[in-house]
Amino acid sequence: MYPRSFHYHRAASLKEAAALLSQLGDDARPLAGGQSLIPLMKLRLASPAHLVDLNFIPGTAYIKEDGDALRFGAMTRHAEIEGSDLARRIPILHDCAAGIADVQVRNRGTIGGSVAEADPSGDWAVALATLHCEIGCIGSNGERSVALGDFITDAYTTVLEPGELVKEIKVRVPAKGSGGAYLAYKRAAPVYASASAAVQLTMDGDVCKDVAIALGCVGLTAIRAKDAEAALHGQAIAGKTVTIAMEAVRAAADPQADMRGSAEYKRALVAALVKRAVEIAVRRARGEQVEVGPIYA
Numbered sequence: 001m002y003p004r005s006f007h008y009h010r011a012a013s014l015k016e017a018a019a020l021l022s023q024l025g026d027d028a029r030p031l032a033g034g035q036s037l038i039p040l041m042k043l044r045l046a047s048p049a050h051l052v053d054l055n056f057i058p059g060t061a062y063i064k065e066d067g068d069a070l071r072f073g074a075m076t077r078h079a080e081i082e083g084s085d086l087a088r089r090i091p092i093l094h095d096c097a098a099g100i101a102d103v104q105v106r107n108r109g110t111i112g113g114s115v116a117e118a119d120p121s122g123d124w125a126v127a128l129a130t131l132h133c134e135i136g137c138i139g140s141n142g143e144r145s146v147a148l149g150d151f152i153t154d155a156y157t158t159v160l161e162p163g164e165l166v167k168e169i170k171v172r173v174p175a176k177g178s179g180g181a182y183l184a185y186k187r188a189a190p191v192y193a194s195a196s197a198a199v200q201l202t203m204d205g206d207v208c209k210d211v212a213i214a215l216g217c218v219g220l221t222a223i224r225a226k227d228a229e230a231a232l233h234g235q236a237i238a239g240k241t242v243t244i245a246m247e248a249v250r251a252a253a254d255p256q257a258d259m260r261g262s263a264e265y266k267r268a269l270v271a272a273l274v275k276r277a278v279e280i281a282v283r284r285a286r287g288e289q290v291e292v293g294p295i296y297a
């Protein structure tokens with residue numbers, strides 16, 4: 001289907017884009033990679049009268065080291081993150097970028113568009129939820145920084161004000177002795193995951209000193225499995241401790257039955273993904289190189 005006709009605006013800076021969006025009001029949307037917005041427009045599930053294109057704004061696609069953090073410009077494509085040696089300093093980010101859809105989508109889709117879209121099945125919000133992550137925003141009233149946990153408030157809903165844009169995503173590089181893994185279970189490459197799991201932990205010998213666990217596609221937003229984290233915290237990761245943590249993961253998940261499976265199936269699936277991600281995260285924390293990719297049905 002063709003989208004409704006719309007006016008096209010090419011912004012020269014994020015400031016100009018924000019001003020234009022504020023001026024044009026509710027019927028205007030920013031266009032990043034178009035990998036969510038354009039399909040929705042073709043299905044006429046979204047019919048904005050104005051598109052403000054961010055693609056020609058210089059200096060919005062970058063991966064930079066900044067002290068103990070990495071900064072990702074909003075227009076950085078998934079493929080650029082997948083191919084970046086700098087981003088590999090946080091292996092969970094590489095896992096996530098490399099597993100999104102297929103190469104065409106990864107070449108166009110952006111990290112900024114993904115967090116702004118807040119799709120409950122999206123990958124970025126889940127992986128980023130296990131890290132110390134701030135979303136830099138720019139609007140006509142200036143700039144602000146919002147913790148990811150406060151940024152996405154519901155399915156497809158963020159705290160962005162009308163006309164406000166995601167400018168960058170800032171992620172703290174985890175401490176030495178840390179490891180993480182992001183695993184997604186998919187029916188095929190160019191579809192969203194049936195369930196996904198992100199685990200980021202820090203080990204002190206055999207004992208888990210710190211851990212964050214996030215679940216994807218089993219709720220309206222990424223879910224932090226706090227009881228599962230508590231079960232692992234301060235413990236050696238083995239045997240009964242892991243069983244208790246997986247029970248807590250099943251309880252934390254709040255999935256909907258759909259064509260990807262029943263709610264009970266998704267609970268079991270996400271627990272199995274967390275278990276596997278914990279194993280990989282521990283191996284990485286010990287300095288092992290472990291390659292991770294999406295798991296296909």
Ligand SMILES: Cc1cc2nc3c(=O)[nH]c(=O)nc-3n(C[C@H](O)[C@H](O)[C@H](O)COP(=O)(O)OP(=O)(O)OC[C@H]3O[C@@H](n4cnc5c(N)ncnc54)[C@H](O)[C@@H]3O)c2cc1C
Binds near residue numbers: 037110117
């Ligand atoms: C076939 C297919 C399969 C896919 N599979 C997956 C998958 O497995 N996992 C996954 O995570 N994603 C998947 N996607 C989505 C893809 O990752 C997109 O990159 C992502 O959803 C949106 O990024 P975008 O840059 O294309 O944004 P766009 O589609 O351009 O924009 C998305 C929304 O965010 C708004 N927006 C964009 N940029 C900004 C900004 N800087 N500030 C504020 N608002 C902004 C837009 O107005 C729009 O509402 C898939 C897409 C397709 C087409």
